Amino acid sequence: QVQLVESGGGLVQAGDSLRLSCAVSERTVGTHGANTVGWFRQAPGKEREFVAAISRDGYINLYQDSVKGRFTISRDNAKNTVWLQMNSLKPEDTAVYFCAGRPSYTPTVTMADYDYWGQGTQVTVSS
Numbered sequence: 657q658v659q660l661v662e663s664g665g666g667l668v669q670a671g672d673s674l675r676l677s678c679a680v681s682e683r684t685v686g687t688h689g690a691n692t693v694g695w696f697r698q699a700p701g702k703e704r705e706f707v708a709a710i711s712r713d714g715y716i717n718l719y720q721d722s723v724k725g726r727f728t729i730s731r732d733n734a735k736n737t738v739w740l741q742m743n744s745l746k747p748e749d750t751a752v753y754f755c756a757g758r759p760s761y762t763p764t765v766t767m768a769d770y771d772y773w774g775q776g777t778q779v780t781v782s783s
Contacts, residue, residue, distance in 0.1 A: 658682045658689030658772040660755050665777030668745055676740040676777060678755030689772050690757030693731060693738040694718075696767060697751035697779075707753070708740060709763035718763050722748075745781045752776040 659681040668674055680690045694709035708729040709718045717729055723742075731738040738755060756770035 658757050660690070660693075660757055660772055660774035662753060662755050662774045662777040665753060665779045667780045667782065670746055670781055670783050672745050672781070673741070673743045674745065674779060676742065676753055676755075676779070678738040678740075678774060680736045680738065680757065682736075689759055690738075691761045692758045692763045692770075693729075694756045694758070694763065694765075694770055695729065695738075695740045695753060696756060696770075697749075697753045698776075699748075699751040702751075704754070704767055706765040706767065709765065710738065711763050712761055716763050718765060720765075742779070745779075747781045747783045750779060750781050752778050 661679045664676040691712040695707040696704050697707050698704040707720050710729045710731050726744045728741040754776045755774045757772040758770045
């Protein structure tokens with residue numbers, strides 16, 4: 657099985673930065689359930705939405721339009737960790753952020769394509 661644990665959330669002001677971490681527990685990142693890792697978020701009263709995804713080799717990155725240029729996804733398979741660097745945060749970025757893994761090597765934006773999910777970490781951006 658694959659376990660994903662998010663950390664790094666918190667309360668910040670608009671314009672600040674945060675770096676979220678996703679620790680992936682499996683024999684080796686990239687060999688089973690987390691060849692692709694994605695970040696999703698869910699704001700109060702809204703549907704969960706795609707934020708970013710990264711391929712196993714790190715060369716394919718996908719981003720939601722609203723975070724392009726502000727957020728950066730990266731991974732280190734040796735450390736079994738995926739990060740989401742979030743800069744220039746806005747109040748509308750406030751949400752619970754989830755990381756998710758899928759065995760396929762192809763990143764997608766579709767929530768249903770991901771098999772394994774973390775419990776989420778809260779990010780709150782005040783204006």
